[in-house]
Amino acid sequence: MATTSQRVFIESLSDFVQQEVVLRGWVCRMRVLGKTTFVVLQDCSGEVQCVATPESIKEHHLKLEDIVEIVGRVRQEIRAKLGYELDILQVRVLNRSGQHLPFNSFSDVDSVGSETLIEYRPLALRNKVVGNVFRVQAALLTFFREFLTERRFTEIITSKLVASGTEGGTNLFEVKYFDRVAYLAQSPQFYKEHGVAGFERVFETGHVYRAEPHATSRHLTEYYSLDLEFGFIDGPEDVIQLERELLTHIFDGVNKNYANLLSSYREQPLPSMLEVPCWEFSNCLELLKASFKRTDLTDDLDPQAERQLCQLAETETGIPAVFVLGFPLSGRPFYTAPRGTKGAANSFDLLFQGVEITTGGQRLHRREDLEQALQGRGIDPANFQNHLRMFDLGMPPHGGLAIGLERLTAQILNLPNVRQATLYPRDRTKLTP
């Protein structure tokens, strides 16, 4: 019979009622009830309960997480979640799991330590609570790229091995590059600006590296950055508006395609971001003073202030998110465009559910302005010659932003630590698995 010879996915069982099929997957639950053994089989498309008499399958000594092929006949079963069950005709063990596993794919992972979930990643990923984090993360990437491609952005791939840093040389990882020293790129910033001079609109999704010695719940030494940059803007408001539309597209996509999954991490679907307000940094300080008696802040926000501003934004708009624009120029990189003449920068952060998930802004686009900005910081422009000469090749006014993918994932799914949104997190002490 032809249908038995080729393995089918569990989700397609409804096409095979009363027929024999071959399934392959993991044993994820087992129950022996009197004269019946129930084996729940999981594959990448779903799970199904398979039924046999204990004697007929006992020779296989099946246990949880074993990898098996089951030949069986599909039977309609209205009490089953899937609507179908499988009557087992034949079992073949493809591989065995170990005897002593620290948890199972159906364990309550809240009772498993987060380090253990990283140490045993493959097993943790078969657990839906962990696996779905990374399914959502993959969807964020898909919708990010989809939106930008539709808006005429070109995806670029730029080198992560660079001769010097973009922001002055601190927190760089050194690489032994034959007989020289190279560094791991902290950001594709310069390359994406060059990309604007080439393609007008570019994006890149890739790793960036920061040799930050302190491990917090929101810092990693290696993280995945969603970067975009585009030309012919009038100001940072254009970048902000693009991000409102971009995140709304991404969130709509997740709401639509991952509704069930999302509901186990958050009560509400993801909000539209179109109405997220933009507040001037100086106004934010006043608001924080008036509402929370914060008088300690002068030139930057701290994590508490980020939470407080999101709280104020939520009261006003219903959404705990706000763009903060006009940070002090002195605290931003040399390539940042000024905002007016009083020391503010055309640079913004997006705070979302209490955490900064984006930094962006307008950049300087004239070589002479960049040289002056460097000199003003006591840096010899000669150190940036290779970068600066790109500004002679036709550089439009431009701006862009970077979103940390792990942070975005963690915020969306209410995870307290970015490590829970990173398959293989890296920090000062962690280099495996």
Added chain:
Amino acid sequence: MATTSQRVFIESLSDFVQQEVVLRGWVCRMRVLGKTTFVVLQDCSGEVQCVATPESIKEHHLKLEDIVEIVGRVRQEIRAKLGYELDILQVRVLNRSGQHLPFNSFSDVDSVGSETLIEYRPLALRNKVVGNVFRVQAALLTFFREFLTERRFTEIITSKLVASGTEGGTNLFEVKYFDRVAYLAQSPQFYKEHGVAGFERVFETGHVYRAEPHATSRHLTEYYSLDLEFGFIDGPEDVIQLERELLTHIFDGVNKNYANLLSSYREQPLPSMLEVPCWEFSNCLELLKASFKRTDLTDDLDPQAERQLCQLAETETGIPAVFVLGFPLSGRPFYTAPRGTKGAANSFDLLFQGVEITTGGQRLHRREDLEQALQGRGIDPANFQNHLRMFDLGMPPHGGLAIGLERLTAQILNLPNVRQATLYPRDRTKLTP
């Protein structure tokens, strides 16, 4: 008038006939003809000829590659490629290009050295011959991810900072990781296998690093790898069949969406790969002997043999591509599954237009087989403990492949050197730009 205030893309001019619009872009050609000056403006969506009297715009001293805003009125013009021209009403210079550029965005780049095209990447990218290489490359990525997502593969992101190499420790770049040594990942091989135990089907697109001291036309120290791995296969033929369908999907997408562009690099559209044959390695040696008197090959192919096999395949099938399956096991990594008992491996290469663009195969999936394979190569399995213990967590039979994106791009577009398909190539001598 509202329509004048917002910049529009050149491609949308047909919506604004007889209306005033604002365009922004680069001056890519200029011509003064008696009483008329023609300025061709380029943006990310296209190009359009703009017309003015010389006197009306001479104050701006426009030159090639300058960045301008042009306000003008759209006029139908059947002689124009676009069908429209713009009568210039007003010009604003947004930024200046340099006085002495080594080439222009409309130069014949064949007369420009390839090093110069890399040194001046932004300018080169505005030149269609160079820029379109990377537009096609971005499309390859899009269609690769699209196909796999539809087939239930989950995109994963794995660390590029690892504690040891996957293939024994040669050609690794060392990273100074705080007070330790880390290495740049040569491949996501182990991680994608772990991913199979988690998600059954995974893919990753990302950089890999090889400290290869020799610079050839097909090697880089940093390249972009399209990796996939999936479980429950019966043999390497399943991986080969998936690649046939994958490449056919990608090539169809490029043919459909980039037909014009493609035609300036190759005479024929990209072929369907569904009928690409699969030849045993041992048969290939015999074929090479019979057809080309090659008696020098025993345990591997060389670049000439790759070209010769593609030539034979083309004669037989019309397509210069062939899968070669069953390379000697001794030349393949320890995790490779054997093919039969005579020292062959369940490992294949895909040769396409004379160059190997994929390596793939079936892997060992039982811990004891891996330990034995390591011991057989004189490697202590204890060195791979962290990897091996993942095989206790429920590892299906599996296989996968890796495609070098730069090589694939170069082969598709008939580029003689992978550097022409790499925005910022890295080799022993090259660390900038």
